[in-house]
Amino acid sequence: MPELPGVGVGRGTASGPVLRMAAPLGEPDASPLQGDAASAKASVGEALAVVAADLGRRGALAGGDAQQVLEAQALMAQDPSILDDVHAQIDSGTNPERAVYNAFKSFQDILSGMGGYMGERAADLGDVSQRIIAQLRGVHAPGVPESDTPFVLVARDLAPADTALLDLDKVLALVTRDGGPTSHTAILARAKGITAIVGVTSADDLVDGQTVVVDAGAGVVITEPTDEQLAEAERKRAERLAAVNAPLTPGALKDGTLVPLLANVGSPNDAPAAVAAGAEGVGLFRTEFLFLDSPYAPDVATQKASYVALLKEFPGKKVVVRALDAGADKPLPFLTDKDEENPALGRRGLRALRHHEEILRDQLTALAQADAETEADLWVMAPMVADVEETEYFVSLARELGIRTAGVMAEVPSVALMADQVLGVADFVSIGTNDLTQYTMAADRMLGTVASYQDPWHPAVLRLVAQLGDAGRAVGKGVGICGEAASDPVLAVVLVGLGATTLSMTPAALADVRAELSTHTLDEARRMAAAALAAPSAAAARSAVASVVTSL
């Protein structure tokens, strides 16, 4: 009966016996180095190579977001400054396991001290260190337990390498003690459609074999569930399974109002999963993958090849590509300033591109060329646009370079406040609720300490969405949503009630949103939206909408 609260990821429900992840390897002892330093360094070098190769292999097997995370970890394993530190310690007489432990620990401490997003990366570094030490000891790295029967996996936190390869036939749900909404566990669980709750501070109280209900929608783990609670969990699970296996119909409300459901993709490799999940096109193609990890911007031909690869997967369908969004959490040496004290408010997104217009010109040229060779309906939009003048700048440059449909993202409140004028210029607007929430609430989206502000249910955010929706309706132009908010099924209905014309999300969320839309008419969606707008807080908006739904 008792409930342990946490941060639910998605809306899945599951019940079953707990199986805990093995405890981490013990801290290596500080005994002095045996033998010579050169062979100790060689054994560390071999272990690093094996671990990096294993992470790379797991990444290739997993694909998508997971691949990027695991490749980043493989790079950590080979980071030259960490290796220098390991060598220095061995030279001063420390044994190799301890040297690895110490070197990684000091980098972890630096990241933890930075907090927020960087702090959460410290866990990834800790996992790499454990893998290397296990390799040196000749034992298996701590990982997901083996079991012949399905279980609810409970862990302090899960390494990306483990989350990425979870066997979904065995793992009914995932519960972690650590991790916040931006932790890799949460991101990867969402992308894989795993029922998960992170940040369950009392997860250590759960013991092997005990039956629990994991209700991600409610954000609680129910320990000692009653028969009724187990039956209710099973009903919800079956309902969700039915939604996931339902025919891949176009997104529509109960009264037939069409709401195209689109996918957010981060590379052309993600396209098959989007198509398989019934995406009616792409609502956000993040192009950063082409530019990150590169000392300079790729040339037009290289970019064009990637754009063609994506557009080819969606003949006759809409594909919205976002121009490079560098800055803040995605710094690029050739584009963004290193020394900004507050980069989220700095020269990021379109501001950075305008400062280096040649990069923007190349990207738009590559996109126009790819469009000319493919059958998709290409739309292009700019990130981090602040006002009408920037909208005019982007739209006219895009047209000059052969883009037929050019729009802007609404991520900065000033654009929403000027929505009527912005929509007079842009062909469409796409609302990035992640940034719009961060800027409306003045709360860094990467910072765990202010995570409670990062809630797109906040009526302040919803009022801005309503302004954009009204402005779009007045001129008959599309207002899409491409932030995480669109993947929350009930909020998705509210957003449609506020005037959103399309919804774009991680492919794994499409089924739940499709199912929820089909249960409400446009009139009901508008009543839900009105209730949310009138509420004083995010929590009140949620419960006001829930009351409207039960009264229907």
Ligand SMILES: C=C(OP(=O)(O)O)C(=O)O
């Ligand atoms: C979709 C968005 O862009 P990103 O998450 O890539 O900043 C957003 O801000 O909502």
Ligand SMILES: [Mg+2]
């Ligand atoms: Mg954004």
